[in-house]
Amino acid sequence: MLINMVFPKNAAFNAKAILYLIFFFLIGEVHAQNKSYDIDITNSSKAIIYNGLDLGGVNNKGNSIAVNNYYISINKKPIIPVTGEFHFSRYPEQYWDESIKKMKAGGITIIATYVFWNLHEEKENVFNWDGNRNLRKFVKICADNDMPVIVRIGPFCHGEIRNGGLPDWLLPKPYSVRSNDPGYLAEVEKLYNEIGKQLKGLYFKDGGPIIGTQIENEFQHSAAPWGLTYPGQPYDYTAAERDLGVTHFGVSVSETKNPYQELGNNHMKILKQLAIKAGIQTPLYTATGWGNAAIIEKGSLPVTAAYAYPTWTKKADISPFYLYKDLTKTPDYSPVSYNPQEYPAFAAELGSGIMCTYTRRPLVPAKSLDALVNRCLGSGVNGLGYYMFHGGSTPKGDFFFQDEAGGSPKISYDFQAPIGEFGQIRPSFQRLKPIHFFLKDFGDLLAPMVLTLPQNNKDIKPTDLETLRYSVRSDGEHGFLFINNFQDDLVLTDKKSLSVNVKTKTETISFPISIKSGENAIYPFNLMVGGANLKFATAQLMMKSEDSKLPYYVFFINDGEKPVFVFSKSKGLKIKNSISSNILQTAKEWKVLPAENQNSEFLINLNGKQTKILVLTKETALKSYVLDPTNKKVLCFTNALPLQNGDEIKFLSTGNSEFDFSIYPKNNLTPKLSDGKLSSIKNRLFDTFSVNLPKYADSLNFTQTSDRKIQVSMPSPNKQIEDFFLNIDYVGDTGMAFIDGKLITDNLYKGLPWQIGLKQYMFNKKGDQIQFYFRPMYKGAPYLVDLKSSDIPDFSKTDKYIKINNVSLTPQYKAFVKF
Structure with a gap:
């Protein structure tokens, strides 16, 4: 809620009056945020037509692909x-x-x-x-x-x-x-x-x-x-x-x-x-x-x-x-x-x-x-x-x-x-x-589920910054609540202390909603997890492994969320903390409150069968990869990029000769590194390792012969370098890169450094130097409408502008790990 207060010039206000104004402003903000939204999914249904399209087929191995009017299926x-x-x-x-x-x-x-x-x-x-x-x-x-x-x-x-x-x-x-x-x-x-x-x-x-x-x-x-x-x-x-x-x-x-x-x-x-x-x-x-x-x-x-x-x-x-x-x-x-x-x-x-x-x-x-x-x-x-x-x-x-x-x-x-x-x-x-x-x-689970929109959905406009945007896909009882708080070219408000009440065929489930501007979320409800009914969660479901010896489910916390998991009580169900989770229970429910700012884990035990629930921060979730190097599904968390080839993982680390990687579930793994130094790091949740490779020390050799031209020498190859990224920070109109007089790529300036990968040229010996030519930005250019004001030069004293600010090199390191 925004209040524009206009005071008469030289008006005298006492301190108490100002405090009252602030008080009512804050109360207005609380009322604006403590809003409840309702959605009724009891009539969720969809007529599925299975033979209406001339699509689909069976291959020579007996595998099938089919298409109905709602989704695609493989082997049914x-x-x-x-x-x-x-x-x-x-x-x-x-x-x-x-x-x-x-x-x-x-x-x-x-x-x-x-x-x-x-x-x-x-x-x-x-x-x-x-x-x-x-x-x-x-x-x-x-x-x-x-x-x-x-x-x-x-x-x-x-x-x-x-x-x-x-x-x-x-x-x-x-x-x-x-x-x-x-x-x-x-x-x-x-x-x-x-x-x-x-x-x-x-x-x-x-x-x-x-x-x-x-x-x-x-x-x-x-x-x-x-x-x-x-x-x-x-x-x-x-x-x-x-x-x-x-x-x-x-x-x-x-x-x-x-x-x-x-x-x-x-x-x-x-x-x-x-x-x-x-x-x-x-x-x-x-x-x-x-x-x-x-x-x-x-x-x-x-x-x-x-x-x-x-x-x-x-x-x-x-x-x-x-x-x-x-x-x-x-x-x-x-x-x-x-x-x-x-x-x-x-x-x-x-x-x-x-x-x-x-x-x-x-x-x-x-x-x-x-x-x-x-x-x-x-x-x-x-x-x-x-x-x-x-x-x-x-x-x-x-x-x-x-x-x-x-x-x-x-x-x-x-x-x-x-x-x-x-x-x-x-x-x-x-x-x-x-x-x-x-x-x-x-x-x-999601594909057959039917869409339900809130009654006020048709009244929401793209320019509406305040109203919560949400929908549900369900079968009337089980499903997912979708929340979006992003709009192109606008900044939506943070949504705090809201609630969405989802009326199912048997009950109403109330989701507490807090989500930052620019973020989005998908929340499950009435989802079977390890045999237990997850009534709802305000954390986003990411993946699962149903390994008979060590099943686990993984969720992550979106920015601004206050995570809570509510499970229906059932005979033989026990939930206990493993790492950084608070467990509460009432006569009908188990409630789990994971830590908001760190990775956590809790355990579901249903009649002796245990399932792990891993809850990640958004930062950790963005570093996650699904691998199976030992024929078992695991999660790998790293700032590098892991590429799997059989039982070998090739890690690509851009700009850093030292990087960590972690594996979940924790299984006391003993990986082997092809080159460099591999060290184990203590971590309660993950098997965590540090990789230390020799740092590339050669400097970049380049010369600038005019305000529009530079020449860059190719860097020296290295067995632990996968690629080199050349970064050209300039302000201008366009840039062009040549090897042996041939244009290899070009760039339309849009306020970002221009980056070129060199391995396809360097390792194939197509030339030992890249030559660059830049053209200046002109006052009144049509694309200026898309640039940030900070990326547009001062044209008050000139009609054109070109400047090469910096040229740098970012090595991409590689390391091979076997488990």
């Missing part, structure tokens, strides 16, 4: 898949395996990848599947890592690639692209046949990893500008002439009535038939369904999107993507061309970053991503997908393949993704992991 078990976009052709093939392992460590369960037509058939009738374009090799490496794949085969892709992936040589052909013109379909059939040859034997039906195929992209909704254009010329879009009236440049709401919708759906159906004819047969087919885009009716899974920080709008706006809604009835970017209740809600393009353009350079905060995921799950979504999850660099052919016409960088496709252009791990990667772990272990 509901799942909530987590898909991460990673473009193999935008990353060096020698590091594909490492990148797939990074994505797996981040909780990704499916990789989606584009097959860009123009990268593989730049010259007509000459296909290139070599090197970084080796699709078959990439899919095989996914198979080696037990990672399912969705192949996005186009023909149109978008993906900020030149012409959206269509080859330049299509432009003058005597037929209309993205239409049923026989000439165009013949070219598509040729492409699909080539893709089919590359993927032969790697489909799900064959026991391979390819479970899905995306047909086209944003058909009859969006297009890319043709790369053959002139400065200042209006865009000439890669769309059939008849569809130009409904074509958008980016993802948006489309209110325009499409007179050719039936033709669009028919075109999508023909493309699927061509794909199947080419051998591209998968249990899942997807089609982008937002903004009235065409789909394959009953024969595709229409997927949705949410980009809270778009660059295709004129300026930043407050999005609706952090308000709960029923996405099974009204998808984002509605209206849509299909009946949403006939298909599962699959948010396959959540903007886990954004591609900056010359004129727009918004920053995507890490907190926005898990908040967006929370909102989607709490709105009925049963599938997640990130675009992009892993950045990269677009290769160059006869010209730059990046979408220059759309204002993209020449090469960099970093996308501010959770894993960056050079494999950097970002804060968003850490914030998403706990939800991914939760979905892997509890997705079978």
